[in-house]
Amino acid sequence: MENKKIKHSALHEKVGISPPEIISSNAVNQVQKFRKTQPSSQELIAGILLGNISALSRAITLVESTNANHLAKANEVINACLPHANKSVRIGITGVPGVGKSTFIEAFGKYLTGLGKKVAVLAVDPSSTISHGSILGDKTRMEELVKDENAYIRPSASGETLGGVARKTRETITLCEAAGFDTILIETVGVGQSETAVHSMVDFFLLLKIPGAGDELQGIKRGIMEMADAIVINKADGDNVKKANLAKVEFNRALHLFPAKKSGWTPTTSTCSAITHEGIPEVWGSIKKFIKLTKENNYFFEKRKEQNQYWMLETINEQLKTNFYNHPEIKKLLESTKKAVQNDEISPFAAAQLLLEKYFKK
Numbered sequence: 052m053e054n055k056k057i058k059h060s061a062l063h064e065k066v067g068i069s070p071p072e073i074i075s076s077n078a079v080n081q082v083q084k085f086r087k088t089q090p091s092s093q094e095l096i097a098g099i100l101l102g103n104i105s106a107l108s109r110a111i112t113l114v115e116s117t118n119a120n121h122l123a124k125a126n127e128v129i130n131a132c133l134p135h136a137n138k139s140v141r142i143g144i145t146g147v148p149g150v151g152k153s154t155f156i157e158a159f160g161k162y163l164t165g166l167g168k169k170v171a172v173l174a175v176d177p178s179s180t181i182s183h184g185s186i187l188g189d190k191t192r193m194e195e196l197v198k199d200e201n202a203y204i205r206p207s208a209s210g211e212t213l214g215g216v217a218r219k220t221r222e223t224i225t226l227c228e229a230a231g232f233d234t235i236l237i238e239t240v241g242v243g244q245s246e247t248a249v250h251s252m253v254d255f256f257l258l259l260k261i262p263g264a265g266d267e268l269q270g271i272k273r274g275i276m277e278m279a280d281a282i283v284i285n286k287a288d289g290d291n292v293k294k295a296n297l298a299k300v301e302f303n304r305a306l307h308l309f310p311a312k313k314s315g316w317t318p319t320t321s322t323c324s325a326i327t328h329e330g331i332p333e334v335w336g337s338i339k340k341f342i343k344l345t346k347e348n349n350y351f352f353e354k355r356k357e358q359n360q361y362w363m364l365e366t367i368n369e370q371l372k373t374n375f376y377n378h379p380e381i382k383k384l385l386e387s388t389k390k391a392v393q394n395d396e397i398s399p400f401a402a403a404q405l406l407l408e409k410y411f412k413k
């Protein structure tokens with residue numbers, strides 16, 4: 052009757068089968084104790100407002116979770132943090148893979164903490180879910196910043212859609228700001244739509260480039276140039292200095308062809324080396340001028356208000372889409388309808404209408 056005494060738990064096996072040594076009662080106690088110490092939302096909020104990094108990290112984990120209970124708790128924490136957020140400068144950094152974004156952030160971040168700033172480094176990289184490449188890369192590229200107690204580095208959230216990943220980063224900004232981080236750096240890969248997402252959550256957008264062989268403007272998407280508040284030509288060291296200066300002139304000329312920005316700001320071009328740190332203070336100089344100008348002409352505050360609205364609508368779009376595609380009936384129907392559309396049995400529009408009607412009547 053020994054069997055009866057055993058509580059039903061995944062940690063207990065059938066009679067006669069001894070659990071592996073790794074399940075020591077000591078370890079079980081530790082796990083259970085840890086579970087009990089999962090902080091409440093109130094504890095998390097209090098911790099974040101005191102600048103406690105472990106409370107901040109735990110809250111971000113809740114934001115990133117797909118569990119409905121976690122999300123409810125995350126929303127409670129975010130709402131309480133909102134009045135304490137907003138006192139920051141948010142900077143987006145983009146550029147093609149290998150341009151030196153992470154190395155630049157390491158150098159720039161160290162420079163900023165040297166000025167007494169508290170720097171949070173976040174990333175929007177939907178591909179990291181698949182490759183995990185950037186996360187591993189960043190850990191080695193940001194060796195110094197990782198150790199800096201005035202810096203907090205959080206790799207990109209993972210998710211199936213860019214919208215999901217971006218929303219999580221947007222909320223993470225709020226949490227970091229409430230925890231006292233006054234400068235938020237957001238790295239994003241220079242491919243796909245992620246720049247647009249990051250552009251809509253930052254005050255200042257910085258495009259990193261490397262000097263090429265005279266064809267600087269080729270292969271650069273017009274949209275990204277238009278979003279940039281500064282173009283910084285990185286790797287301006289060693290043999291590259293001359294080429295970098297030429298590139299600067301060329302970008303400067305190109306930028307002047309764009310219509311004036313709503314912010315009243317004329318985008319700047321400069322060169323820097325994330326390795327020698329030359330040109331790094333000048334980047335901050337530019338950002339400071341931008342902030343001063345746009346706070347004076349109110350653009351800074353107006354843009355943030357617009358961004359808040361944008362994120363509300365984005366979240367609705369995202370949720371609707373996720374719910375639609377995850378709905379069991381729609382999932383089933385979608386497969387057969389796709390085939391019917393392929394075989395010209397039904398028009399794509401009529402098919403879409405059919406599925407949407409089914410979903411909204413459910």
Ligand SMILES: Nc1nc2c(ncn2[C@@H]2O[C@H](COP(=O)(O)OP(=O)(O)OP(=O)(O)O)[C@@H](O)[C@H]2O)c(=O)[nH]1
Binds near residue numbers: 155
């Ligand atoms: N010479 C020189 N090399 C640099 C500079 N900045 C970065 N690098 C090198 O360029 C390579 C790529 O740098 P990363 O910082 O990983 O580039 P990234 O843009 O973050 O790359 P992804 O995260 O893969 O998109 C590394 O080998 C760096 O050491 C620089 O200013 N000068």
Ligand SMILES: [Mg+2]
Binds near residue numbers: 152154189
């Ligand atoms: Mg990187």
